[in-house]
Amino acid sequence: MSNKKSSREKILEAATELFHLKGYHATGLSQIIQESGAPKGSLYYHFPNGKEQLAVEAINLSATRIAAEIKQNLAVYEDPVKAFQYHIESISSIFHSIEPISNLKNVPMGLLAMETAFVNENLRQACEETFELWGNLYFEKLRSSGYSEERAFLISKTLSALIEGAITLCITKKSSEHLIHINKMIPLLLTK
Amino acid sequence: MSNKKSSREKILEAATELFHLKGYHATGLSQIIQESGAPKGSLYYHFPNGKEQLAVEAINLSATRIAAEIKQNLAVYEDPVKAFQYHIESISSIFHSIEPISNLKNVPMGLLAMETAFVNENLRQACEETFELWGNLYFEKLRSSGYSEERAFLISKTLSALIEGAITLCITKKSSEHLIHINKMIPLLLTK
């Protein structure tokens, strides 16, 4: 109930932002502490397993947050085409703000995923489960909109790849362009 | 004409593989030298600007290589649907081999792109141009298959995102699954 976030929360929050933005290897623990404003000595108290634990929790945190956002976005319209277009627009709006960096907190899971895939099995698994979770939400929306299991499966997999790839390209270009383009293909893609 | 690669080539080769596989920040110059088998003292002779120069050249190298492969793959079939499906299959075949890691040399440009987007403008630009180059090849194939400029533009952008995203998911899962799924959607996606 306290208004101020606990040190643990502040550290995890800063870590989540930095990991998703700069990546795992480019982010130092010292920077996390600094940006969090938390006491310097508290990191290893709250996260005894250090950097890896911090990253796992960061992945899980934004996995849950984004999942909630996906659910919310897809529920705005009953029509699946409109719903997914709304969702993609909502992602692309991040790039419109003047300072997109601070808003990109959770979005680019792909960075952490590729960085760790061959290097750290725990982190790789956390990322894999995250993508699975998000894809399942797409699947459910399609199922409840009357798509057959086969179609829903295929389309949800395609949407997962398409959105993740478009985010990659948007970050590279520092522009929402690509997400806006793919949005025009959603009606065709969602053919029953 | 010499059979042995020059030291410069060997270093660049090793750097290209490691950067694309583990990423920019997780790859040390010492490891590059070690894997290349090149003389230890030669790195800064051939690449006076150190790690950044090495990375720019690595990006350009695999940009060119993949571009050649894309051209080749898309030329196998005249029918664009078959051509793109062949191309995607050819990418996915990388994941089938017993030791996929060594074959992933150039594929995951997205890793380098996201790692450097907010951190190093030179590298970011090199990645942006690479994506542009590959996308243009998709566009040309569609144009020469009779697609309108608008359609070709939209579809090529979609294909770029879709393929890049599917690669991300395949690497995360260490499986070719996702690329195979999206391949089934190509006919629908290429609707004129």
Added chain:
DNA sequence: GTCTATAGGCAGATAGAC
């Protein structure tokens, strides 16, 4: 072209006082 030696910094992690 290649080598050694080394600077100088920062990384992640631990021990022990408070």
Added chain:
DNA sequence: GTCTATCTGCCTATAGAC
């Protein structure tokens, strides 16, 4: 819960000999 001090190791980069 938090702090300071410190260890160990790796990193990029440079200087100067061969």
